[in-house]
Amino acid sequence: MRKHTRRAAPPNTTFYSMQQPKAHFAAHLPDESATAALGAALARALVPGLVIYLHGDLGAGKTALTRALLHAAGHAGTVKSPTYTLSEPYRVNIGGQSVNVIHYDLYRMSSPEEFLDAGFREDFDGSNVCIVEWPEKGEPVLPPPDVRVLLSVSGLGRDVELQALSELGLLCLERLSYVQPS
Ligand SMILES: Nc1ncnc2c1ncn2[C@@H]1O[C@H](COP(=O)(O)OP(=O)(O)OP(=O)(O)O)[C@@H](O)[C@H]1O
Numbered sequence: 001m002r003k004h005t006r007r008a009a010p011p012n013t014t015f016y017s018m019q020q021p022k023a024h025f026a027a028h029l030p031d032e033s034a035t036a037a038l039g040a041a042l043a044r045a046l047v048p049g050l051v052i053y054l055h056g057d058l059g060a061g062k063t064a065l066t067r068a069l070l071h072a073a074g075h076a077g078t079v080k081s082p083t084y085t086l087s088e089p090y091r092v093n094i095g096g097q098s099v100n101v102i103h104y105d106l107y108r109m110s111s112p113e114e115f116l117d118a119g120f121r122e123d124f125d126g127s128n129v130c131i132v133e134w135p136e137k138g139e140p141v142l143p144p145p146d147v148r149v150l151l152s153v154s155g156l157g158r159d160v161e162l163q164a165l166s167e168l169g170l171l172c173l174e175r176l177s178y179v180q181p182s
């Protein structure tokens with residue numbers, strides 16, 4: 001597992017509160033198995049074309065959640081954070097349909113031009129599912145999210161909030177079936 005040695009970016013409150021969510025869902029994830037269960041629930045709720053932003057400090061669980069989602073969606077191999085390549089595509093099955101899920105980690109992106117030059121913007125084409133860690137680094141060229149996930153350390157576990165910011169995001173949250181462990 002990658003060590004979490006890099007410094008967290010300062011929180012950007014403007015970016016977080018730009019848009020009122022159409023719906024939201026909050027839960028406490030007491031341990032990593034709860035994160036895995038939420039990832040699996042999200043995999044079942046995915047809709048082609050969905051853009052998910054993952055917010056949270058280093059070690060908050062963004063990659064853990066994405067890994068669980070991809071495994072539940074049928075990806076059998078490893079899932080590492082694409083720290084240096086910035087993006088990693090996976091081919092998975094969503095509701096009987098073969099869909100690309102592209103996982104980004106923009107932490108090391110040095111400029112918006114890098115995002116554009118890499119052709120990442122074309123990935124957001126309405127059919128790929130795009131999951132973005134450190135979306136703050138993609139401003140202002142990163143396409144807007146349908147779902148925003150906010151993860152934070154809480155005691156030994158994590159708190160999570162999911163916000164639907166579009167009709168597609170609303171559809172995803174309506175389909176989400178996650179039962180919090182008792
Ligand atoms: N609900 C949970 N409770 C406690 N620990 C958890 C929970 N979910 C995940 N973890 C642990 O927290 C860590 C999360 O690491 P992860 O790489 O997913 O963080 P990240 O948010 O992607 O960080 P980075 O910004 O560096 O990419 C892992 O060690 C994982 O085991």
Ligand SMILES: [Mg+2]
Nearest residue numbers: 062063081133
């Ligand atoms: Mg990560």
